[in-house]
Amino acid sequence: MKIRLRSLLPIVILLTCSISIRVLFAPIAPNMYIGGDSVVYYNLGKKMIMAPSLSTIVTPYRVPLYPFLVASFVPGPDEFPDGYLAPEIVLGVHHLMVFQSVLGVISVIFVYLLFISCNTGVVLAFFGALFFALNPQIFLWERTMLSEGVVISFFVIFLYACVCVLRKTTWYSLLFFSIFGTICFLTRPANLLIPLTVFPFIIWNNKKRNKQIFYK
Numbered sequence: 001m002k003i004r005l006r007s008l009l010p011i012v013i014l015l016t017c018s019i020s021i022r023v024l025f026a027p028i029a030p031n032m033y034i035g036g037d038s039v040v041y042y043n044l045g046k047k048m049i050m051a052p053s054l055s056t057i058v059t060p061y062r063v064p065l066y067p068f069l070v071a072s073f074v075p076g077p078d079e080f081p082d083g084y085l086a087p088e089i090v091l092g093v094h095h096l097m098v099f100q101s102v103l104g105v106i107s108v109i110f111v112y113l114l115f116i117s118c119n120t121g122v123v124l125a126f127f128g129a130l131f132f133a134l135n136p137q138i139f140l141w142e143r144t145m146l147s148e149g150v151v152i153s154f155f156v157i158f159l160y161a162c163v164c165v166l167r168k169t170t171w172y173s174l175l176f177f178s179i180f181g182t183i184c185f186l187t188r189p190a191n192l193l194i195p196l197t198v199f200p201f202i203i204w205n206n207k208k209r210n211k212q213i214f215y216k
Contacts, residue, residue, distance in 0.1 A: 010112065010122060010125070010126045010129075011109055011112065013126075014108050014109060014112055014126070014129050014130060014133055015105065015108070015109070017130060017133050017134060018104070018105040018108045018133040019105060021133065021134055021139065022101050022104075022105070022139060022142075025136075025139070029140075029143050032093050032094070032096070032097045032143055032144065032145055033143060033144040033145065033146070034093070034144075034145050035144075035145075035146070037146055038070070038080075038144075038145035038146060039080040040061065040062060040067075041062065041066055041067045041070045041071075041145065041146075041147070042067070042070050042071060042074060042076075042079075042080040042145075043078070043079050043080060044056075044059060044061065044062055044064075044067040044071075045066075045067035045068050045069070045070045045071025045072070046071045046076075046077075046078050046079070047078070048064060048067060048068055048071065049068070049071050049072070050078060062147075063185075063186050063187060063188070063189055064186060065183065065186035065187050066147040066150060066151075066187055069096070069099075069150065070096060070145060073092050073093075073095050073096035073099065074089055074092035074093055074095075074096060075088050075089065075092050076088070076089045076092070093145065096145065097142065097143055100141075100142040100143075100149040100150055100153075101139075101142045101143075103142075103150060103153040103154075104138070104139055104142045104152070104153050105133075106153065106157075107132075107152065107153035107154075107156040107157060108129055108132055108133040109129070110156050110157045110159075110160045111128060111129040111132045111133075111156055112125050112126065112128075112129035113125075113160055114156070114159055114160045114163060115128050115129065117160065117163045117164065117167065118163065132156075138152060147187055147188075150187060151184075151187045151188055154180060154183050154184050154187060155184055155188075155191065157180050158177075158180040158181060158183070158184045158191070158194070161173070161176045161177040161179075161180045161181070162177060162194065162198050164176060164177070165177040165198070165202055166198065166201060166202060166205060169202055169205070169206050174202075177195070177198075181194070181195040
C-alpha cells in the first residue's frame with residue numbers, strides 16, 4: 001500500500017501544480033482570446049450542426065473537429081456576432097475554456113506516463129512533466145478559441161498511445177491508438193503521418209515477437 005501511494009505521489013503533485021498555475025493565471029487573463037480564426041471556427045461549426053452534410057463537414061478551410069467543439073460549447077446564431085456578446089455566448093466561451101484547461105491538466109499526466117513508458121525513471125519523468133505543466137507557452141493556448149487549445153493535449157495523449165501499442169499490441173492499445181490517431185488527424189491533417197509511420201513498426205514488432213499481429 002505504501003509503495004502504491006508513493007508511486008502516485010508524483011501524479012498528485014503534478015495535478016496540484018497544473019491546476020494551481022492555471023488558477024493563479026486566470027485573473028491575469030480572465031477572458032478567452034477570440035480572433036479572426038475563432039470566428040471562422042464558430043461559423044463553420046454552426047453550419048455543421050445546423051445543416052450537416054459532406055460539404056459543411058469537409059471544407060478546404062478547416063478540419064471539422066475543433067469547429068464542431070466550438071459550436072457545441074458556444075450557443076448563438078449561425079454567425080458569430082460582431083460587437084456585443086450575449087451572456088449565453090460568454091458563458092459558452094467560458095465553458096470551452098474550462099474544457100480546454102481540464103484537457104491540458106490531463107495531458108500533463110500523460111506526459112509523465114509517456115516518460116515512464118520510455119524507461120526514463122521517475123525523477124526525469126516528473127521534472128519533464130512539471131516543465132510541461134508550468135510552461136506558459138503551452139497552457140496559454142488553453143485560453144484561446146484556437147485549435148491549439150486542444151491540439152497540444154490530444155497530440156501528447158496520442159504519443160503515449162503510440163508507445164503503448166508499440167510496447168504491447170493488444171486490441172485495447174490498438175483501439176486507444178486508433179481513436180486518438182483519428183482525433184489528431186481531425187484537428188491537424190499532418191498528424192496522419194504519425195500512424196502511417198508507426199503502423200509498419202507495429203506489424204514488424206509483433207511478427208518479431210510472436211509471428212502474429214496481436215496477442216493477449
